[in-house]
Amino acid sequence: MIMMTKREIIRAVLDGQKPPYVPWSCGFTKEARAKLQLHFAPLELELVLQNHFVKLGSDIGFFTDLGNDRVRDVFGVVWDRSIDKDIGNVEGCLLSEPTLEHYTFPDPLNRRFFADIPESIDQYGDRFRVFQIGFSLYERAWTLRGMQNLLMDFRDYPKFVRELLNTIADYNIAQVKEALKYDIDAVYYGDDWGQQRGLQMGPKLWREFIYPVLERMVRAVREGGKYVLLHSCGDVDELFNDLIDMGVNCFNPFQPEVMDVPALLQKYRGRLIFHGGLSTQISLPYGTIEQVRAETRRLLQMGREGGYIFAPAHDVEGDVPLENILAFIELIQSQPGFCNN
Amino acid sequence: MSKLDDMRQSVIDGDMNVTRELVQKALAEKMPPEKILKDGLISAMEEVGRRFESGDFYVPEMLVSARAMKSGLVLLRPHLVAANVQAVGKVVIGTVKGDLHDIGKNLVGMMLEGAGFEVVDLGTDVSAEKYVSAVIEHRPDIIACSALITTTMPRMESVILSLTEAGLRHQVRVIIGGAPVTDEYAKRIGADGYAPDAALAAVLAKELILQKDG
Secondary structure (H helix, E strand, O other): OOOOOHHHHHHHHHOOOOOOOOOEOOOEOHHHHHHHHHHHOOOOHHHHHOOOEEEEEEEOOOEEEEEOOEEEEOOOOEEEOOOOOOOOEEEOOOOOOOOOOOOOOOOOOOHHHOOOHHHHHHHOOOOEEEEEEOOOOHHHHHHHHOHHHHHHHHHHOHHHHHHHHHHHHHHHHHHHHHHOOOOOOEEEEEOOOEOOOOEOOHHHHHHHHHHHHHHHHHHHHHOOOOEEEEEOOOOOHHHHHHHHHHOOOEEEOOOOOOOOHHHHHHHHOOOOEEEEEEOOOOHHHHOOHHHHHHHHHHHHHHHOOOOEEEEEOOOEOOOOOHHHHHHHHHHHHOOOOOOOO | OOHHHHHHHHHHHOOHHHHHHHHHHHHHOOOOHHHHHHHHHHHHHHHHHHHHHOOOOOHHHHHHHHHHHHHHHHHHHHHHHHOOOOOOOEEEEEEEOOOOOOHHHHHHHHHHHHOOOEEEEOOOOEOHHHHHHHHHHHOOOEEEEEOOOOOOOOHHHHHHHHHHHOOOHHHOEEEEEOOOOOHHHHHHHOOOEEOOOHHHHHHHHHHHHHHHHO
């Protein structure tokens, strides 16, 4: 029997083939990660988790410490991290007026965005290589302009919104082109459009403003011969056909609280791959170990034929009991066919 | 169409300049301020809520409608005070301690205002103690607590417990909402109601006031 690498297994899933087992790539917040690291010490957590992705690039970017739990990102946006230590909450509004006239975008080709790629590939060469661009479009726009302002700008200043989104896309595409010079497999765009019910801006405005710009970003990756993985929190499954049409290969986080995970997996099998699925709003923080095990087993059973990459549907938060985290880790790693390598 | 119909439509369309203009005209023509409020602004926001529920409106439409409604309300408020027109009720609203997310809370606040409530916004990261102080200071009919993440959701129960400890629980209804919040959770922690979105939060608040008055 030929042993497939993690990279080959993810590629097989993305190509619509049946994998030897359901692969996974699970994320954790700093607090949850610290809890896990303490449990597994002295082992290195990344080696224990056996994630099938190696994440490259800077995801949400680089930050300058301003003291007092405040950091500034490369776009100049100040984030309050007094409470949310991982991302934070935007403080103030950089684009107080609907214009880019007085604003200069940062250099997308700053070496810091790509510096980790050779070393990470060297260290985790058997894993599927994902270059990450977080806050990739709508989210980047509202971090600059303010969420309420931007949502009203869709109505009040459509020309400005198009210019802002296209400038962000140009920035991302410049990064994608640079990342494609490395031996990567995919680009992961992260952009939250959903609410617990429906889209924040609705399908009409999404198709009018987001679709054409996102399509350009997706095309830049696909023309480079790589896969596109896309993340949007919330109830966004009404967009799946649009995402497929523009060339997206894989959707995350596949939240079971807002979408019918089994039905969608069945409906889109062969056309859109799903990454995520394990409840982080209910089962992980509030369920019993047995409930977490049962849900994990169901997901693994569903994904056995392919089309699915297991993960909790969000970075696991610090309020999740350690036993619940260990429960799903144990099950995914004990799948027949998986050899801890 | 009548002036009130036009005013109502301008709020639904999110056209705040027209709303302002029509409110000014209606006031100049000595139309009773309560009628302008109820048949013009509140009636429009009820329709906005209905369209949000039916999927015709999303957050952008709700925001521009609320902005138009507020622009009219600012002009109308002194006249409502002069005519001794009372608000439907008073709501103290906030996002609970440890949570800095505000758009959901803001939308609920706007829809409550659009339903005729007086809204006292405590902002984000609001401690249980601050809610208790606000109940003593403002004597609201309702407290509305928002939380976006599972790590902060339990703080809603702390608010209820603190109100009970302070002997204030019987004075005020508590409603909760936010992405991870459910009706079941609301019942479990002893809240008086849960709404899955801003439009239904306004409906819920009105029902609670009717129950109280009834």
